[in-house]
Amino acid sequence: MSGGRGQRAAFRRRQDVLRWVVVTVVLLFFFTPLVASLDFTTRDASGNRSLQTWTTLLNFPAISQRYPDLQAGFLASVGLAVLTVGIMLVLLVPTMTWVRLRVPGATRTVEFLCLLPLTVPAIVLVVGLTPVYAWVTYFLGGATIWLAFAYVVLVLPYAYRAIDAGLRAIDVRTLSEAARSLGASWPTVMARVILPNLRTAVLSASFLAVALTLGEFTIANLFSRTNLQVAMFLLGKSDAQISVAVGLASLVFAFLVLFAMSFVGGQRGAVAPLARLRRNRKETR
Amino acid sequence: MADRPARRALGGRRPSGALLGVVPFFAYVAVFLIIPTLVVVIGAFVGGKGGFTLSNLRALGQPAVTTALWHSVVLSAVTALAGAVIGALLAYAVSTGRPGGVLKKFITSLCGVLAQFGGVALAFAFLATFSATGYLTKVLTSAGLDSSGGLWLYEWDKGLMLVYLYFQIPLMLIVFLPAVEGLKPQWREATETLGGSTFLYWRKVAAPILMPSFIGGLLLLFTNAFSAYATAAALVSQGSPLLPLEIGGTFTSEVILGQENVGKAMALEMVVVVAVVMTAYVILDRRASRWLVR
Numbered sequence: 001m002s003g004g005r006g007q008r009a010a011f012r013r014r015q016d017v018l019r020w021v022v023v024t025v026v027l028l029f030f031f032t033p034l035v036a037s038l039d040f041t042t043r044d045a046s047g048n049r050s051l052q053t054w055t056t057l058l059n060f061p062a063i064s065q066r067y068p069d070l071q072a073g074f075l076a077s078v079g080l081a082v083l084t085v086g087i088m089l090v091l092l093v094p095t096m097t098w099v100r101l102r103v104p105g106a107t108r109t110v111e112f113l114c115l116l117p118l119t120v121p122a123i124v125l126v127v128g129l130t131p132v133y134a135w136v137t138y139f140l141g142g143a144t145i146w147l148a149f150a151y152v153v154l155v156l157p158y159a160y161r162a163i164d165a166g167l168r169a170i171d172v173r174t175l176s177e178a179a180r181s182l183g184a185s186w187p188t189v190m191a192r193v194i195l196p197n198l199r200t201a202v203l204s205a206s207f208l209a210v211a212l213t214l215g216e217f218t219i220a221n222l223f224s225r226t227n228l229q230v231a232m233f234l235l236g237k238s239d240a241q242i243s244v245a246v247g248l249a250s251l252v253f254a255f256l257v258l259f260a261m262s263f264v265g266g267q268r269g270a271v272a273p274l275a276r277l278r279r280n281r282k283e284t285r
Numbered sequence: 286m287a288d289r290p291a292r293r294a295l296g297g298r299r300p301s302g303a304l305l306g307v308v309p310f311f312a313y314v315a316v317f318l319i320i321p322t323l324v325v326v327i328g329a330f331v332g333g334k335g336g337f338t339l340s341n342l343r344a345l346g347q348p349a350v351t352t353a354l355w356h357s358v359v360l361s362a363v364t365a366l367a368g369a370v371i372g373a374l375l376a377y378a379v380s381t382g383r384p385g386g387v388l389k390k391f392i393t394s395l396c397g398v399l400a401q402f403g404g405v406a407l408a409f410a411f412l413a414t415f416s417a418t419g420y421l422t423k424v425l426t427s428a429g430l431d432s433s434g435g436l437w438l439y440e441w442d443k444g445l446m447l448v449y450l451y452f453q454i455p456l457m458l459i460v461f462l463p464a465v466e467g468l469k470p471q472w473r474e475a476t477e478t479l480g481g482s483t484f485l486y487w488r489k490v491a492a493p494i495l496m497p498s499f500i501g502g503l504l505l506l507f508t509n510a511f512s513a514y515a516t517a518a519a520l521v522s523q524g525s526p527l528l529p530l531e532i533g534g535t536f537t538s539e540v541i542l543g544q545e546n547v548g549k550a551m552a553l554e555m556v557v558v559v560a561v562v563m564t565a566y567v568i569l570d571r572r573a574s575r576w577l578v579r
Contacts, residue, residue: 016381018378022375023379023388032420033407033411035420037413037414039413094306095309098306103303103306106307113311116322118563119559119560120322121556123552127536128321128549131324132324211401215402215403217405217518217519221515222533229406232405244413246406247410251402251406254398255398261394262390263390
């Protein structure tokens, strides 16, 4: 094995070259549209450099006055995100805990139902939800925020996997039996024992729900409601620069959050929903 | 499938009280998931005046619908294949870097965002790049390389394919990276000790191990592109070259009697395609995860 070290070094060098070539080419593809967007948003009507668009974007009173759609869409999306996360947590956390403790026979059914939306594309859901939303509108009115009911369904597979992983990591039965034998009621067990132990899982499920809600276009557009994405779409026709700037800003913001999380919380934060689906499936085997 | 676990649960100690706890969940899922699915499935078989009919399914044979399906399948297959190959290469390249290094964190974070950066913003970013007055078009024109005026961007087989790759490649990196990282260095060393070349290692060891993950990723990318609606809707304003756009079209257009049920038939067609591919994905992924235990 005398030549082993030299061979290994040559191999390493080859790998390094391959890595940088592939990464550079792909990053070039990723960054070209982003650079082009930046270029597009920093030009005025005569083609000169100008920071007009970005200063407008930071000027909240001007935004709300000149682009009421954008303001309405943004507020609607924030409300949708909060309500979606709320319903998702209230629906999933107690049910999944309860199934684990008292009705283990229903585990497969709950899992099946939670993963079912993966095979029902959003556009199909729109078709099927039409009569359901006719009733929602009848009872609750036509506000955008009620779309959260449908968004919860879209989030279901990802949230299920995240929370399932969290429940797997703690001994729910022992914890709840200990609390029960000390006289705690079921709501107390939920709120003061189970939930604090699921903090990471709940956080990542919520993060996924927020990301999905802020990026949702299909359902809102076809039901003629204005959320952030629909507002950007509408604005794209009249003032494309602001629209592109909002898209770019939200992308950079999401990236910074993920990048920071990859340093703080190990790998967890940097993993996208579908990877989490697979990774957790591995844990179940 | 539903009644067997329920009956077993009824055999428990306090059946009625225990089952009451899962009622809200089942009620919610029934209203917002099961009923919509049934509306699509049943609606596909209901005629314009009510009553059972197969005419909606027959309408799937119309040239407009079959062309849209064909376009969707080709677009999804091509972007899935290209995205899978490029994404897998990128995943391998990233995996050869330092395990906790900044490069890997940077690429995985970036891909995590880009994989979900579909829709309106993505369409606009590509318009800013490739449209007639786009950044790259201007650069290329000034270099004398481009005279097309950027109209190709709106065509489903050129522009849309490029745009779809923008979220397919990142998704592939995310689902494939764990598989590549599951390759143990000892396997390569064992091959070398036994006198095998790098080529032999890839052909006999790495490729067979990675193959289920790769094909699984490919199928996932296919359904991802097949289900996508927002990007195409924001980019293509005339005609409905893809199945999701065609479904959206029957939904928003002035309702010709019975046309909405043709929309449901198309939706059913879509569900069937996605369900078949997703089932294959789940089976393959189960096989693949055998090697991923670390």
